[in-house]
Amino acid sequence: MLTGKRILLGVTGSIAAYKAAELLRELTRRGAEVTCAMTESASRFVAPLTFQSLSRRPVLTDLYAQDYEGQIAHIAAAGGADLFVVAPATAHTLAKFAHGLADDFVTNLFLAATCPVLLAPAMDAEMWRHPATQANVATLRQRGVQFVGPASGELASGLTGPGRLAEPVEIVGAVEALLARTRDLAGRTLLVTAGPTYEPLDPVRFVGNRSSGRMGFALAEAAAARGARVILVTGPTHLAPPAGAECIRVETTHEMYEAVLARAAGADAVIKAAAPADYRPARVAPSKIKKGREVLTLELTPTPDILAELSRRQGASVLVGFAAETEELVANAREKLRKKNLDLVVANDVGAKDAGFSAETNRVTLVGADGEVETLPLLSKREVAHRILDRVARLLAARPARP
Ligand SMILES: Cc1cc2nc3c(=O)[nH]c(=O)nc-3n(C[C@H](O)[C@H](O)[C@H](O)COP(=O)(O)O)c2cc1C
Known part of the structure; x- marks a missing residue:
């Protein structure tokens, strides 16, 4: 009606x-x-x-x-x-x-x-x-x-x-x-992660990636517009958080891990749109690394896997992951879905110019645990956010709201 x-x-x-x-x-x-x-x-x-x-x-x-x-x-x-x-x-x-x-x-x-x-x-x-x-x-x-x-x-x-x-x-x-769509997430809490992480090398340098944070911010904005209480955990970006969202700014994957795990238990859905670094420099030099060496070798060590830990701890929450791929989109997304026990994977081809990290647009395939595979056309990140939230809203409708 x-x-x-x-x-x-x-x-x-x-x-x-x-x-x-x-x-x-x-x-x-x-x-x-x-x-x-x-x-x-x-x-x-x-x-x-x-x-x-x-x-x-x-x-x-x-x-x-x-x-x-x-x-x-x-x-x-x-x-x-x-x-x-x-x-x-x-x-x-x-x-x-x-x-x-x-x-x-x-x-x-x-x-x-x-x-x-x-x-x-x-x-x-x-x-x-x-x-x-x-x-x-x-x-x-x-x-x-x-x-x-x-x-x-x-x-x-x-x-x-x-x-x-x-x-x-x-x-x-x-x-x-x-x-x-207008108020279908009212009464729900959504935790959204966004942006890259910066892993320090020395006091002035870091290892980072090209994530702009736009997809996660678009999700936070769309979820807030649909009535959800939004917690946005974001790595370094220049974007302004949407009005009404609680914004927690972090820098490293470890900080993101701590912030997400501290808040996830109270969330009805967790959407991991961030691109946290998988590795960080094993040692952070206490002072700026001087130039002049013939070869500088960096030793990297794995960072904590936020999604894996979330899926281990989470019971009732809907869990959505992103898979930034350059090949075998759907097969890799299915593998991630299974391995990390997710409800939905948003697979995007980060090799394409008009999609992925810095673009205003995105071209994604939604791969659900229910087997449904939905390939969306090139859309604004705002519209992609709404399409993802349409799926999240459907998944949530089948589960009771958290007290
Ligand atoms: C019989 C007839 C049928 C038309 N049907 C269409 C149509 O289905 N789609 C369309 O884009 N233009 C159609 N046109 C052309 C438009 O009417 C015309 O481009 C007009 O400038 C559109 O103005 P508007 O977009 O301000 O309404 C038709 C023109 C005529 C004479």
């Missing part, structure tokens, strides 16, 4: 605009309060009166109209919304969204809205396949915008291929899934 949810429905100039009326009916039938906005082209396909009658609200069509109760309508409408859905979304509007153009109601709402955005594209197959459209979709995905469809099938042009608007029931399903 969508009772009390405020949804903005943007309709743009596609032949499929008439299907938006059915979508609107489905959304209102489920209890949502829907406000429609239409582009000028959309009004050429279906009259705004149809949407006004079905939603029982004025339809936002003219950015400069004076009759929105003295408010700046696009700011007011965007501010109160739980979700902004654009269905159908034309190639033209996708391009405007991707480039930040704002010359009508729908595009102004897109820039002003802070709620999640769901787009349901509809267009001819060649328009969908065009590199410009594909680049715009990729840009929007990377910024966290969600997509449903397009489906493949017979198109209005008579051609067959990708570009059909997703069926209204499918769009409603995506709406419900997105809105269900």
Whole structure:
């Protein structure tokens, strides 16, 4: 049900605009309060009166109209919304969204809205396949915008291929899934680790790695947004922790081990997104190591294995590990899952340029202890975080909350 949810429905100039009326009916039938906005082209396909009658609200069509109760309508409408859905979304509007153009109601709402955005594209197959459209979709995905469809099938042009608007029931399903995320972790405590560790060599040098901490911070932020109490244990990063999260900053793997084990018993789920060093220098030189030697040999010694210790101690908590791999992604993830007794492994190909450590985006495969393997497309780290939390929420739903 969508009772009390405020949804903005943007309709743009596609032949499929008439299907938006059915979508609107489905959304209102489920209890949502829907406000429609239409582009000028959309009004050429279906009259705004149809949407006004079905939603029982004025339809936002003219950015400069004076009759929105003295408010700046696009700011007011965007501010109160739980979700902004654009269905159908034309190639033209996708391009405007991707480039930040704002010359009508729908595009102004897109820039002003802070709620999640769901787009349901509809267009001819060649328009969908065009590199410009594909680049715009990729840009929007990377910024966290969600997509449903397009489906493949017979198109209005008579051609067959990708570009059909997703069926209204499918769009409603995506709406419900997105809105269900909002508070589904309320009452749960999540412990998230992030970032690299620095293992000192001497008073000024350390052995570290390229982890930026972005994935762990995105997880902490997404979990907090979904109502969880979040404990973030992080190695050195320049990132600001999300508001409301308890942030414990550590430097070495040993410090991370201590901080995590001290807090894990009270957590419903532990997500180990950090990249702690597996080895540290066996000896830390008391003063700066001088240059001038022909060869300098470092002796390294293993650091404590945080995940292994956690899985040994943990009973009820959901345990999620990351596997940064450069080859054999799924096989290595399965091995880690089994060896460390985890519920879920997030395997990412750190060899790829657009995924892994420093990138804003990530391409991961989720490998569950239940055997489910889910390969996600290239997504923003924020969206990857939500997909991981969707799985964690499902696992938690099967377990009672901690007292
Ligand atoms: C009969 C007809 C059907 C169209 N169907 C689509 C469509 O399904 N998808 C699309 O991207 N553009 C379609 N167009 C083109 C758009 O209407 C056009 O690009 C317009 O500028 C979109 O404006 P808007 O995005 O502001 O609504 C169609 C045009 C016509 C005349």
